[in-house]
Amino acid sequence: MNFLRHIFFPIWKIWLIFWFTIPFLILFPLFYFALVTKRFDFVFKLKRFWARIICFGSFLYPVIKYKSQKYKLPRPCIIVPNHTSYLDIVFSPFFIDHVAVFMGKYELLKIPLFKYFFVYLDIPVNRKSMTDAHKAFSDAGKKLEEGLSVIIYPEGTIGEKGKLRAFKNGAFKLAIEKQVPIVPAVNLNNWWFLENGGFFKSNGRPGVPRIVVGDPIPTKGMTEKDMDALKNKVTTFMQEELNTFYGK
Numbered sequence: 001m002n003f004l005r006h007i008f009f010p011i012w013k014i015w016l017i018f019w020f021t022i023p024f025l026i027l028f029p030l031f032y033f034a035l036v037t038k039r040f041d042f043v044f045k046l047k048r049f050w051a052r053i054i055c056f057g058s059f060l061y062p063v064i065k066y067k068s069q070k071y072k073l074p075r076p077c078i079i080v081p082n083h084t085s086y087l088d089i090v091f092s093p094f095f096i097d098h099v100a101v102f103m104g105k106y107e108l109l110k111i112p113l114f115k116y117f118f119v120y121l122d123i124p125v126n127r128k129s130m131t132d133a134h135k136a137f138s139d140a141g142k143k144l145e146e147g148l149s150v151i152i153y154p155e156g157t158i159g160e161k162g163k164l165r166a167f168k169n170g171a172f173k174l175a176i177e178k179q180v181p182i183v184p185a186v187n188l189n190n191w192w193f194l195e196n197g198g199f200f201k202s203n204g205r206p207g208v209p210r211i212v213v214g215d216p217i218p219t220k221g222m223t224e225k226d227m228d229a230l231k232n233k234v235t236t237f238m239q240e241e242l243n244t245f246y247g248k
Contacts (some may be wrong), residue, residue: 009204012058016194016204019057020090023050028113035120040099040148043121048093055090059206060193062091067214073097073183074216076149078175081185082238083153084162085194087209088187092151095185095213100149103140106132127156137170144178154234162191164239172231176222184214184234186241212241 024031027050034042055062073079075098081088089102102117106126109115118124123139126132140150154172155165175182188210195203214237222230242248 009202010200012206013194013199013204016054016058019054023053023057024113032116035116038120040121044093044099051090051093060087060209061207062094062209062211064095065210065212067212071216073149074181076144076147076178077181077183077216078144078171079149079151079183079185080154080171080234081151082162082164082187082242083155083158084187085158085190085196087190087194088153091187091190091209091211092185095211096149096151098149100151101140101143103136103150103152123150133170137174140174141178144174144180150174154231158196160197161195162187162189162242164235164242167231167235169227169231172227172234173224175219176224176227176230179220179222181216181218182230182234183216184237186212186214186238188212188242188245210245214241 027046031043031046034040034046054060073096079092079096079100081092092100102122103125104118104122106124109118109124123136123143125136140152143150152171152174154167154170156168157165159165172182190209190211192203193205193207193209214234217230217233219226219230
């Protein structure tokens with residue numbers, strides 16, 4: 001059984017890379033034109049279209065559940081998903097309904113063509129430099145002031161086997177400073193389908209990823225003194241959803 005897993009997982013990952021890369025190369029001229037002309041609504045629509053192609057081609061069928069009822073996300077807001085897999089990013093256009101800016105690791109600027117998202121729209125973060133990290137959050141604040149939402153993974157990196165890591169303060173501090181709502185999203189099992197931990201050893205297969213989108217949490221009237229309570233509220237919501245899903 002393990003032998004078959006070690007054969008199937010890499011083959012499926014190569015298949016996924018194909019469906020990720022080829023459509024991106026075909027769509028890139030449109031992406032580039034929309035980015036340089038600041039037609040960000042069109043960029044978002046292209047991202048959603050690209051995500052659908054990836055899912056269709058690689059036999060991934062994400063299911064989005066809203067905690068209370070489906071709604072339009074407030075604009076602007078800060079979206080804070082847990083981070084379990086690179087698929088978290090691919091699936092995000094299915095529940096984010098307007099232009100949202102990613103905060104991502106600085107190393108993404110080194111990827112040919114893909115880097116232009118971070119040159120023109122998204123925000124790279126060099127977490128090894130306090131100065132650069134501060135500038136990234138300052139840039140995120142400006143995006144919010146322009147009416148764009150921001151996606152921040154508060155764990156800062158991908159967790160192991162879907163387990164929550166401790167949240168950093170940045171997203172919650174920024175939400176309070178700009179008085180914009182926080183929208184939590186829980187990626188329940190994306191890591192089942194694409195896991196970190198080695199190309200030949202970690203999970204990689206088709207299936208049904210599941211995501212729960214929480215209700216927006218308003219921050220109007222909050223001060224920095226409320227930051228820990230806000231962070232704990234989001235952490236508790238995510239952990240409870242994970243516990244329910246895994247039967248804990």
